[in-house]
Amino acid sequence: MCFALYIIYAAIEGLRVGSVNRIRRPLGYIMPGDKKVLGIRQEDYGGLWERRTPFNPDQVKKIVDQGVKVLMEPCGRRAFPQVAYEEAGAIFTDDLSEASLIIGIKQVPLPSILPDKTYCFFAHVIKAQEENMPLLDAILKHNIRLIDYEGWLDFKGVRLDSVFGQYAGRAGMVNILHGLGLRLLALGYHTPLIHIAAPHSYPSLAAIRDAVKHVGAAISKGAIPKSIGPLTFAFMGAGNVSRGAQEMLNGLPVEFVKAVELKEKALNGDHKKVYATVLDCEDHLVKRDGGKFDLNEYFKQPKLYRSIFPEEIAPWVSCIINGVLWNYDHPRTLTIENLRNLISQTPKDDGKGSPGTPKLPHRLLGVCDITADPGGSLEFVKDCTHIDSPFGLYNINDDSFKTSTFDGPGVLVCAVSNMPSQLPEEASSDFGDLLLPLIPDLLKSDATKSLSQEDLPKSIYDAVITSNGKLTPKFAYIEGLRAKAGV
Numbered sequence: 282m283c284f285a286l287y288i289i290y291a292a293i294e295g296l297r298v299g300s301v302n303r304i305r306r307p308l309g310y311i312m313p314g315d316k317k318v319l320g321i322r323q324e325d326y327g328g329l330w331e332r333r334t335p336f337n338p339d340q341v342k343k344i345v346d347q348g349v350k351v352l353m354e355p356c357g358r359r360a361f362p363q364v365a366y367e368e369a370g371a372i373f374t375d376d377l378s379e380a381s382l383i384i385g386i387k388q389v390p391l392p393s394i395l396p397d398k399t400y401c402f403f404a405h406v407i408k409a410q411e412e413n414m415p416l417l418d419a420i421l422k423h424n425i426r427l428i429d430y431e432g433w434l435d436f437k438g439v440r441l442d443s444v445f446g447q448y449a450g451r452a453g454m455v456n457i458l459h460g461l462g463l464r465l466l467a468l469g470y471h472t473p474l475i476h477i478a479a480p481h482s483y484p485s486l487a488a489i490r491d492a493v494k495h496v497g498a499a500i501s502k503g504a505i506p507k508s509i510g511p512l513t514f515a516f517m518g519a520g521n522v523s524r525g526a527q528e529m530l531n532g533l534p535v536e537f538v539k540a541v542e543l544k545e546k547a548l549n550g551d552h553k554k555v556y557a558t559v560l561d562c563e564d565h566l567v568k569r570d571g572g573k574f575d576l577n578e579y580f581k582q583p584k585l586y587r588s589i590f591p592e593e594i595a596p597w598v599s600c601i602i603n604g605v606l607w608n609y610d611h612p613r614t615l616t617i618e619n620l621r622n623l624i625s626q627t628p629k630d631d632g633k634g635s636p637g638t639p640k641l642p643h644r645l646l647g648v649c650d651i652t653a654d655p656g657g658s659l660e661f662v663k664d665c666t667h668i669d670s671p672f673g674l675y676n677i678n679d680d681s682f683k684t685s686t687f688d689g690p691g692v693l694v695c696a697v698s699n700m701p702s703q704l705p706e707e708a709s710s711d712f713g714d715l716l717l718p719l720i721p722d723l724l725k726s727d728a729t730k731s732l733s734q735e736d737l738p739k740s741i742y743d744a745v746i747t748s749n750g751k752l753t754p755k756f757a758y759i760e761g762l763r764a765k766a767g768v
């Protein structure tokens with residue numbers, strides 16, 4: 282019976298997924314003869330805040346239960362305790378050399394690279410990022426088969442990195458609500474936003490949702506002073522980051538409106554609500570010659586387009602949540618000059634303010650640049666910020682960025698480049714759920730064999746960046762980018 286089911290499953294999977302080679306076995310199952318030692322790296326690259334890990338203990342148990350030996354490097358910063366992994370059957374060791382497949386989240390420091398292995402991690406090399414070119418060289422030299430999570434589609438076509446985009450959005454939204462509470466206090470206003478803390482200070486996402494709801498209830502009762510309210514938010518982009526951020530704002534009494542409606546809401550809306558608008562490309566980019574918007578054309582020839590956001594939408598926005606995919610030749614969402622104009626447009630005192638509260642210096646109070654692209658779509662965001670010091674005040678008058686205070690002139694900026702690390706338990710678990718079904722096929726990979734002789738499903742084959750000491754044909758363009766940039 283089991284064998285019959287196996288044959289049917291194998292046939293269906295073979296038809297459904299396709300492969301560079303023939304599919305000889307069902308996806309997601311360990312078969313006799315597969316290599317069965319998996320190594321899980323400690324996260325030792327970059328700052329001290331990386332607490333994510335590819336699998337939680339329950340997911341490790343599922344792998345161990347399939348007959349895989351799981352070796353883990355000790356790492357006291359992991360979001361889950363070592364003892365829980367030990368109970369799941371993992372073996373802790375500093376030596377992963379027995380593993381054919383080694384997985385982690387962030388880049389591997391050069392001295393830690395073990396030759397002839399299949400590695401999965403975020404290498405950040407596909408745009409020939411200069412800082413990671415020594416890593417790429419070491420990977421090629423040591424015959425690593427590098428499979429990168431960036432853009433990797435699982436068997437159902439879901440991008441593995443989409444999980445972290447959503448968590449970046451969630452964490453970033455909480456960050457900026459927390460920061461706005463502090464900034465408004467410095468401007469002379471007590472608001473319920475002061476009761477939202479930094480995302481990492483909550484034990485779970487559920488606890489964050491409760492806190493945001495609590496604040497939402499206070500706003501519904503009129504706790505935002507009339508002279509501030511209603512607060513308005515513009516979400517730039519409509520992808521993973523934006524969706525994650527919108528989801529957190531939903532805990533407040535938010536009304537989503539079209540961009541053209543924001544002005545009316547900002548001027549005459551209900552201060553017991555907040556208002557938000559989501560802008561994808563077609564919502565603010567217009568063709569310079571007056572022609573019709575064409576998304577494909579925009580991405581091919583972005584210079585033909587300009588943004589109407591600075592003049593027509595930004596004057597009515599209290600806070601920008603930036604989640605676009607931006608390239609250096611794309612029009613910026615806000616230039617430094619645009620910001621200067623915005624800051625000079627102080628809202629008129631219409632006499633509707635709450636007694637005892639001062640007037641706002643300007644409507645735009647804060648920016649959460651989740652794209653964390655310094656000098657990118659928001660030109661005045663010149664540096665990323667850090668989880669332990671996530672905010673700064675950008676002062677257009679002297680082009681300064683002060684990170685130690687919420688007091689003084691400027692726009693609050695938050696641009697943390699590793700946002701999802703603030704919610705490591707849930708981000709790791711959701712990521713592990715996507716990665717888990719790929720593990721049996723990944724364990725078949727043998728970096729000492731030619732990639733073309735391997736029996737890997739298309740999903741995995743397509744994500745291989747290097748193998749047998751070379752870039753794969755799909756990623757050979759990286760060489761050209763390097764030559765052009767001289768890196």
Ligand SMILES: NC(=O)c1ccc[n+]([C@@H]2O[C@H](COP(=O)([O-])OP(=O)(O)OC[C@H]3O[C@@H](n4cnc5c(N)ncnc54)[C@H](O)[C@@H]3O)[C@@H](O)[C@H]2O)c1
Nearest residue numbers: 446449518519520521522561562605606651652698699700
């Ligand atoms: N700070 C962090 O920790 C962190 C974590 C994850 C992702 N990111 C970054 O966030 C960005 C977005 O990631 P994502 O997963 O949401 O990508 P995505 O592809 O899911 O979404 C990008 C969105 O931007 C839109 N877009 C592109 N150009 C635009 C423009 N000019 N105006 C408005 N919308 C525009 C696209 O149509 C799409 O809706 C990426 O740059 C990514 O590297 C940062």
